[in-house]
Amino acid sequence: GAGVSQSPSNKVTEKGKDVELRCDPISGHTALYWYRQSLGQGLEFLIYFQGNSAPDKSGLPSDRFSAERTGGSVSTLTIQRTQQEDSAVYLCASSFLAGGAYEQYFGPGTRLTVT
């Protein structure tokens, strides 16, 4: 599979629980991005990685959100003590390098529902 993969595809969790979302980028892509999309609306930028470093964490909505990337490949987005307003589709994308003329390739997303 050459595309960006995300798991799980769907996650239903109870308010207050922690969740981990996983993204596996395209092989060879050094940049990785996380976005949030609510009900077919616009994309909210969360964080991006160049290699294993996250130069800009300003998009994370609160300190309950964190992300890491190891080995320049897989990334996990962790949401602690989930709230109902966290319900959304979480999209991951990767590109050859961050910025410039490099387009992003998106995964299918993880639909998170907090009950």
Place this chain on the structure above:
Amino acid sequence: AQSVAQPEDQVNVAEGNPLTVKCTYSVSGNPYLFWYVQYPNRGLQFLLKYITGDNLVKGSYGFEAEFNKSQTSFHLKKPSALVSDSALYFCAVSTPDMRFGAGTRLTVKP
């Protein structure tokens, strides 16, 4: 700050008519501009990009976009719309992270 704006939430066109989805940008320096499309229940797909050179950029599915520096615009166009073009369209600027517009929902009616 680098940003793009999509002034229309919704665009409706009849099949066979030309379509335009508008995007304006605010960028210091030379912009790298992109269009993405999101079909119902599917992920975002790259359509086309402007880097430099020819102001008319051609992309997938018969779409093209015109870069206009004086008007700071990067409108998406297609000469003859298809019902299957109905989707959510996003303009974006590379900053180095990608900043997206709010999206425009295009509906093409038979």
